[in-house]
Amino acid sequence: MCGILGVVATSPVNQLLYDGLQVLQHRGQDAAGIATSEGGRFHMHKGSGLVRDVFRTRNMRNLTGNWGIGHVRYPTAGSAYNAAEAQPFYVNSPFGLLLAHNGNLTNADELKREMYLSDLRHINTSSDSEVLLNVLAHELQAASKGLKLDEDAIFTAVAGVHRRCRGAYAVVAMIAGYGLLAFRDPYGIRPLVIGRNDTAAGSEWLVASESVALDVLGFRLLRDVAPGEAVLVDIEGRFHSRQCAAKTVHAPCMFEFVYLARPDSIIDGVSVYESRMKMGEFLADKMKRTMPKVHIDVVIPIPDSSRP
Incomplete structure (x- = not known):
């Protein structure tokens, strides 16, 4: 990078x-x-x-x-x-x-x-x-x-x-x-x-x-x-x-949105900040569905780019 x-x-x-x-x-x-x-x-x-x-x-x-x-x-x-x-x-x-x-x-x-x-x-x-x-x-x-x-x-x-x-x-x-x-x-x-x-x-x-x-x-x-x-x-x-390419396939590195890019950047028309928020919401929903009886006391951002 x-x-x-x-x-x-x-x-x-x-x-x-x-x-x-x-x-x-x-x-x-x-x-x-x-x-x-x-x-x-x-x-x-x-x-x-x-x-x-x-x-x-x-x-x-x-x-x-x-x-x-x-x-x-x-x-x-x-x-x-x-x-x-x-x-x-x-x-x-x-x-x-x-x-x-x-x-x-x-x-x-x-x-x-x-x-x-x-x-x-x-x-x-x-x-x-x-x-x-x-x-x-x-x-x-x-x-x-x-x-x-x-x-x-x-x-x-x-x-x-x-x-x-x-x-x-x-x-x-x-x-x-x-x-x-x-x-x-x-x-x-x-x-x-x-x-x-x-x-x-x-x-x-x-x-x-x-x-x-x-x-x-x-x-x-x-x-x-x-x-x-x-x-x-x-x-x-x-x-x-x-x-200049004979064939193109848009396959951006997801790590840009997860970790590398600044949250106030827009990459390929997508807000990095909004994408991270949606990933967090998706993860929270998945946790609630797969672990409904587990009481979560604290959420730790690792890496720190996962902090909203």
């Missing part, structure tokens, strides 16, 4: 990303990272620890640019103590690509071997997110055929990622000189939402793991990214979306 965030704005995004990651801190406390883009150049800072500990004023000053991505890490693959596995991950070919990922690839070892033997790419960490980054990079290179990148090539590359990768992945990425890309696996296992903020200078876009980040940052929730869908905001601020 991790938290991801991507912003395209009309002014510097470093503070938006910092504040957004603070709101998503419950999704990962082991590492945090922010990357921004300005004039085709990436700026990045990441490290182990909480958001407030990783980023200082000097770091924030260096994160210039009007678009960027952020990540908070809860390690479920790779090493929990290796600062090199903090995200976003970067690869310089093709075009320059940064990626942050929430989820787990179930075929990461197979893909790593495939990357080395067929795609001639080296994976330097045990993180499945670095594997995913290199799969996307290879598919972008294949789809663009060495020519100028366009939206059709980007969506074709995401379709290639869907064909090769298995498991859960919600992704935000930046492609140097082109824009912000976000996509969700064909099963929609991990959440991803889209928000918009219209200003006098133009429209601003935000994608995040949970809608609560949009609320805090002043963005209007538009919708969820659909399973298998990719959304792209180019450097001109134009929004594009396309279904």
Whole structure:
């Protein structure tokens, strides 16, 4: 489980990303990272620890640019103590690509071997997110055929990622000189939402793991990214979306509603708070039916997210 965030704005995004990651801190406390883009150049800072500990004023000053991505890490693959596995991950070919990922690839070892033997790419960490980054990079290179990148090539590359990768992945990425890309696996296992903020200078876009980040940052929730869908905001601020999976089945992780998500979030159109209340009501009704003669003195919330 991790938290991801991507912003395209009309002014510097470093503070938006910092504040957004603070709101998503419950999704990962082991590492945090922010990357921004300005004039085709990436700026990045990441490290182990909480958001407030990783980023200082000097770091924030260096994160210039009007678009960027952020990540908070809860390690479920790779090493929990290796600062090199903090995200976003970067690869310089093709075009320059940064990626942050929430989820787990179930075929990461197979893909790593495939990357080395067929795609001639080296994976330097045990993180499945670095594997995913290199799969996307290879598919972008294949789809663009060495020519100028366009939206059709980007969506074709995401379709290639869907064909090769298995498991859960919600992704935000930046492609140097082109824009912000976000996509969700064909099963929609991990959440991803889209928000918009219209200003006098133009429209601003935000994608995040949970809608609560949009609320805090002043963005209007538009919708969820659909399973298998990719959304792209180019450097001109134009929004594009396309279904990139041959087949989709909506199968979200129930643990989001039970434990992971904040209660004030809305995931796939469902209030997390209301879903937890209904689960509690269902359990109470079941207890009354199956154990009618048992007198219950106390109810203990385990985990604490079951507390109303």
